[in-house]
Amino acid sequence: MSPTRAPAQTSLYGLLAAFTTPEALLEATRHARRAGYRRLEAYTPFPVEGLAEALDFRQTHIPLVVLLGGLVGGVGGYVLQYWINVIDYPLNVGGRPLHSWPAFIPVTFELTILIAALAAVFGMLALNGLPMPYHPLFNVPRFASVTRDGFFLCIEARDPIFDRAETRRFLESLGAYEVAEVEP
Amino acid sequence: MSEDNATPPAQNEQDEPTSTPVLEPGYTYASVTDKISAITLSRGTPSGWWIGFGLAFLLVMVLLFAITYLLAVGIGIWGVNIPVAWGFAIVNFVWWIGIGHAGTLISAILLLLRQQWRTSINRFAEAMTLFAVACAGLFPILHLGRPWYFYWLIPYPNTMGIWPQFRSPLVWDFFAVSTYGTVSLLFWYIGLIPDLATLRDRSQNRVGRVIYGILAMGWRGAARHWHRYEMAYLLLAGLATPLVVSVHSIVSFDFAVALVPGWHSTIFPPYFVAGAIYSGFAMVMTIAIPVRAFYHLEDFITLRHLRNMAMIMLATGLMVGYGYLMETFMAWYSGNGYEIFMQRNRMLGPYAPIYWIMLTCNVLMPQALWFRRARESVPLLFIIALIVNAGMWMERFTIVVTSLHRDFLPSAWGMYYPTIWDWATFIGTIGLFAALLFLFLRFLPMISIFEMRELVSETEGGQDSQVRETTA
Numbered sequence: 234m235s236p237t238r239a240p241a242q243t244s245l246y247g248l249l250a251a252f253t254t255p256e257a258l259l260e261a262t263r264h265a266r267r268a269g270y271r272r273l274e275a276y277t278p279f280p281v282e283g284l285a286e287a288l289d290f291r292q293t294h295i296p297l298v299v300l301l302g303g304l305v306g307g308v309g310g311y312v313l314q315y316w317i318n319v320i321d322y323p324l325n326v327g328g329r330p331l332h333s334w335p336a337f338i339p340v341t342f343e344l345t346i347l348i349a350a351l352a353a354v355f356g357m358l359a360l361n362g363l364p365m366p367y368h369p370l371f372n373v374p375r376f377a378s379v380t381r382d383g384f385f386l387c388i389e390a391r392d393p394i395f396d397r398a399e400t401r402r403f404l405e406s407l408g409a410y411e412v413a414e415v416e417p
Numbered sequence: 418m419s420e421d422n423a424t425p426p427a428q429n430e431q432d433e434p435t436s437t438p439v440l441e442p443g444y445t446y447a448s449v450t451d452k453i454s455a456i457t458l459s460r461g462t463p464s465g466w467w468i469g470f471g472l473a474f475l476l477v478m479v480l481l482f483a484i485t486y487l488l489a490v491g492i493g494i495w496g497v498n499i500p501v502a503w504g505f506a507i508v509n510f511v512w513w514i515g516i517g518h519a520g521t522l523i524s525a526i527l528l529l530l531r532q533q534w535r536t537s538i539n540r541f542a543e544a545m546t547l548f549a550v551a552c553a554g555l556f557p558i559l560h561l562g563r564p565w566y567f568y569w570l571i572p573y574p575n576t577m578g579i580w581p582q583f584r585s586p587l588v589w590d591f592f593a594v595s596t597y598g599t600v601s602l603l604f605w606y607i608g609l610i611p612d613l614a615t616l617r618d619r620s621q622n623r624v625g626r627v628i629y630g631i632l633a634m635g636w637r638g639a640a641r642h643w644h645r646y647e648m649a650y651l652l653l654a655g656l657a658t659p660l661v662v663s664v665h666s667i668v669s670f671d672f673a674v675a676l677v678p679g680w681h682s683t684i685f686p687p688y689f690v691a692g693a694i695y696s697g698f699a700m701v702m703t704i705a706i707p708v709r710a711f712y713h714l715e716d717f718i719t720l721r722h723l724r725n726m727a728m729i730m731l732a733t734g735l736m737v738g739y740g741y742l743m744e745t746f747m748a749w750y751s752g753n754g755y756e757i758f759m760q761r762n763r764m765l766g767p768y769a770p771i772y773w774i775m776l777t778c779n780v781l782m783p784q785a786l787w788f789r790r791a792r793e794s795v796p797l798l799f800i801i802a803l804i805v806n807a808g809m810w811m812e813r814f815t816i817v818v819t820s821l822h823r824d825f826l827p828s829a830w831g832m833y834y835p836t837i838w839d840w841a842t843f844i845g846t847i848g849l850f851a852a853l854l855f856l857f858l859r860f861l862p863m864i865s866i867f868e869m870r871e872l873v874s875e876t877e878g879g880q881d882s883q884v885r886e887t888t889a
Binding site for chain 1: 572603617619645667871
C-alpha cells in the first residue's frame with residue numbers, strides 16, 4: 234500500500250478536483266472508482282444521494298451503536314430501579330409489592346431513549362473522527378466553498394496507483410474546472 | 418374532517434402551481450447560503466433587534482429579582498397554600514413544556530413523514546423547544562421549597578444513604594423532562610454542525626472563524642461523514658418521536674395518578690399531547706410571522722408553511738376540544754358526585770370566567786381556520802396564534818387550580834390568588850425565552866442552510882438537468 238514513488242510525492246496529501254454540480258461530482262467519482270482508485274473521498278455542501286455508494290461505502294455501524302446504546306439504557310435503567318427500590322432501599326408503601334414493575338416503565342423508557350440518542354450523536358462523531366481541528370484540505374483556499382456551493386473529489390497520495398501528473402490529467406479529463414495540490 | 422382539510426391545498430396546487438411553493442424559485446446553492454448566513458455574519462445588528470433584546474433583557478432582570486427574593490424568603494411569597502399547593506409554578510411548567518413539543522414534532526415526525534415544508538422552520542422550532550424546556554424546568558425546581566437540593570432527584574450514591582422513590586410520578590417527570598431537554602439539545606446541535614462549518618468558512622473576522630470553527634468541530638462535508646450523519650440524524654428522529662409523545666404523557670401522569678376529581682382520568686395522556694402540539698404550533702407561528710417579516714424571509718418561510726401550520730393547529734385544536742367534551746361527558750356518565758361537582762364548579766364556580774374564556778380561545782376562535790381566506794391572512798393567523806397561546810395557559814390554570822381548590826371535603830376548600838411574585842416569575846420566564854431567542858436569531862443560522870441547499874437541488878431540478886445533460 235505504501236507509495237513507491239519519489240519522496241517529493243509523499244509530501245503531498247492528494248489532489249483535489251473541483252466540480253460545479255453534484256451530478257458532475259457523482260459521475261467523476263464513479264469514473265475514478267472504475268479507473269481503479271481506492272483512496273478517494275468526495276466533499277459536498279449537502280448530502281448527495283448515491284455518493285457514498287459510488288465510493289463503495291455502504292455499511293455504517295451507526296445503527297448497531299444506537300441499538301447497543303438503547304439496550305444499555307433500557308436494561309441498565311430497569312436494573313437500577315430494581316436494585317434501588319427492591320434491594321438496597323425497600324420502602325413499604327401501603328403493602329404494595331416492592332417490585333411493582335409497571336411503575337418502573339416510564340424511567341426505563343426514558344433512559345432507553347437517552348442512552349440511544351447519546352450513542353447516536355457521539356457514535357457518529359467518533360466514527361467520523363470529529364472533532365478534528367486540523368485537516369490538510371483546509372490548506373486549499375477554494376475548499377472553503379465546500380460549505381457553500383463547491384463539490385470536490387480528492388484522490389489521496391497514498392492510493393497505490395496515484396501519480397502526481399497522471400492523476401491530475403485524469404481528474405481534468407473528468408470535467409473538473411480546477412485541480413489543486415493539497416499540502417499535508 | 419382531516420380529508421376535507423387536506424383536499425383544498427391539493428386542488429390549490431393544481432390550479433395555481435406557483436402560488437405557494439416551499440421555496441420561492443430562482444435560488445441557487447450560493448444565494449441561499451449567502452442570504453441566511455448574512456443575517457448572522459454581515460448584516461450587523463439592526464436597531465429593532467436591540468429594542469427587542471433590551472425589553473427581553475429587562476424581563477430577565479425581573480425574573481432574577483423574583484428568584485433571588487424567593488431564595489431569600491421562601492415560597493411563601495407565592496400565592497400557593499393548602500388546598501392549592503401547585504398554583505402558577507405548575508401551570509407555567511405545563512404550559513412551557515407543552516410549547517416545547519412543536520420543535521421536536523416538526524424536526525422529527527415531519528422528517529420521518531418526508532414533509533418537505535419542515536425544512537425552513539425546523540431550526541428555530543428546535544431552538545424554541547430548547548428555550549421553552551429551559552423555562553419549564555425552572556418552575557418545578559423553584560417550587561421545591563429548597564431549590565438548591567433539586568439534585569436529590571438524581572439517583573446517586575450519597576452520604577445520607579437514601580435513594581429516589583421510582584414509584585412516584587414526580588421522579589418520572591424529572592427523568593422525562595431532563596431526557597427531553599438533553600435529546601432536544603443533541604438534535605439541535607447535530608443539525609447545526611454543517612451550518613456552523615458554513616459560518617466558519619464565510620466569517621470575515623478571526624473571532625467568528627475561531628468560535629464557529631470550534632463549534633463546527635472540523636466538519637468538511639465528506640461523503641462518508643454525510644452518510645453516517647444522515648443515518649444518525651434519522652435514528653435520532655426515530656428516537657425523538659416516541660420521546661415527544663412520552664414526555665407530555667408523563668407530565669399528565671403527575672395529575673392522572675392522583676385521586677383528585679378532574680385529574681384522575683385516563684384521557685389525560687392523549688389530551689395533554691394534543692394540547693402540547695397545539696400550543697407548540699401556536700408559538701412557532703407567533704415567532705415565525707414577525708421574524709419572517711423583520712428579516713425579509715418571505716421567500717423561505719412561505720404562505721405554504723403558515724397554511725400547513727394553521728391546518729395542524731386546527732386539527733389538534735379539535736382534538737383538544739374533544740378532550741374538553743369527554744371530560745364533561747365522563748364526569749356526568751361516571752355518576753360520581755365529586756366528578757360532577759368538579760365539572761359544575763369549573764363551569765359555574767368562582768373560576769368560571771377563565772373556563773369560558775379558555776373554551777372561546779381554544780375551541781371557538783380556531784374554527785376560523787376552516788376558511789382558506791383565514792389561513793392565508795398573515796395578520797389573522799398571528800392573532801389566532803396569540804389567542805391559542807393564551808387559551809392554552811388558561812387550560813392549564815383550569816386543570817391545576819379548579820380541581821384542587823374544591824376537592825372532597827368542603828371544610829378544606831379554599832381560593833387561590835396569584836401574588837405579584839407569581840406574575841413576576843411568569844413574565845420573567847417569557848423574557849428569558851425571548852432573550853434567548855433574540856440571541857439565537859443574531860448569532861446562529863435561524864434556517865437550516867444545508868437543508869435549504871438540498872431543497873434547492875430538489876426543487877430547481879429544471880436548471881440542473883441542463884447541466885446534467887452537458888456533463889454526462
